[in-house]
Amino acid sequence: MGLKAIAGSTASAIGRGFRATYHFLQSILLPLGAILALAEALYLAWIDKLGGAGVAAALFVLIFLFKHFPQLESFKGLGIEAKLRERLKEADDIIASIRQLSLVSAQQSYLQLAWMNRLGTPSNADKRALSGRFQDLLRHLKISEAEIEEARRPLIAMNLYDLWLQVYRVLSERVNYRIKQLTKERQSLVPAGTPMQVGSAEYARACQIDEETRRLREALEFDSERMLNDVLDLDRDPFGGVVKRVGLGAEDTPILLGYATKALALARDIKKSGGMTDEAEAFIGENKHNETARAYRELFSE
Incomplete structure (x- = not known):
């Protein structure tokens, strides 16, 4: 037999010895000690040694508690109530x-x-x-x-963010269309190669076009990390909010707000159901680029 086997056998034997000793103490010596303490308490009380009888009675209670502590729900004795809830x-x-x-x-x-x-x-x-x-x-x-x-907040936030991005993509398409129109108008103010006179009507209009182009591009900028949080607050309508912030004008804004309102209703369904719905999935589309183009054509007949 190898040394490891001998060591394992010895450790196992020692463990069994400890368990046997513990079982012996708990099952025999503790009950015997409790009986002796109770007998001593009765004897001392019988011979009018009440102080010693009280000590012996307390010892009996302690031994009883030590043995049965794990099994007791509550104990009342000698005016003491102890709640014992180990198990x-x-x-x-x-x-x-x-x-x-x-x-x-x-x-x-x-x-x-x-x-x-x-x-x-x-x-x-x-x-x-x-x-x-x-x-x-x-x-x-x-x-x-x-x-x-x-x-489940991250899942809901990402679903709502996907929905918001679809509105944003359609909005971006319309902004780019308007910027192209403004660029063409600016180019037509004076013949090609002709310098623009400062203070002229053409110069003033060119400045307005440049300012509007800058404003539209800046209005489209957003922080994606912040939007992941903002999109959860449906009471503030982040869908219609981005349309209003861009402010494309009386012709485009009502159309885009109608599209954003549909998205808001779908967002409420997502929040209520705890995940992406079939209707919201159809709104976004499997191919986001194709769905954006389709929605844009449907909204603006272009």
Whole structure:
């Protein structure tokens, strides 16, 4: 027999010896000590030595508690009430840990669902199914709705952001169209190669065109990280907000606001359902460039 086998056998024997000794102390010596302490307390009380009887009685109570502490829900004696919940507390701690682990896991899963494979697979239907399973699990574990809402926040934010980007792309197309019109107008103010006279009507109009072009381009700028947060506040209507901020004029703005209103309604459905809906998915389209061109033609008949 090798040294490792001998060492393992010895360690196992020592472990069994300790367990046997502990079992002997708990099952025999502790009950015997409790009986002797109780007998001593009764004897001392019988001979009117109440102080010693009280000490012996307290010793009996301590031995009893030491042996049965894990099994007791409560104990009352000698005017003392002690709540003993070791086993129940351990169970509660385990359940709390499982809840916390489940919440963290769900947060990570929602985040992965939001970012995974942005080229189109898995499908939004698959994402919705997984999201529903997460929610059911968290509710079964008594996770609060507020915590669930916070866990799935990245997924909802990304879905709403995708919807917002579709409105933004159509808006950008119209802005670029208007900038091209302004550029052509500026070029037509004076014949090619002819210097523009400062102070002339043509010069004033050219300055207006330059300012409007600059304003439109600046109005289209946005911070994507900030928008991921802003798009969650549907009461402030981030869809119609960007259309109003750009301000294309009385001809284009009502048309674009109508398109943004449709997006806002779809966004409310996304928030309510907890994920991308079929209608919102159709609004965005599988090929975003083609859908943007189609929506633009439909809106402006061009």
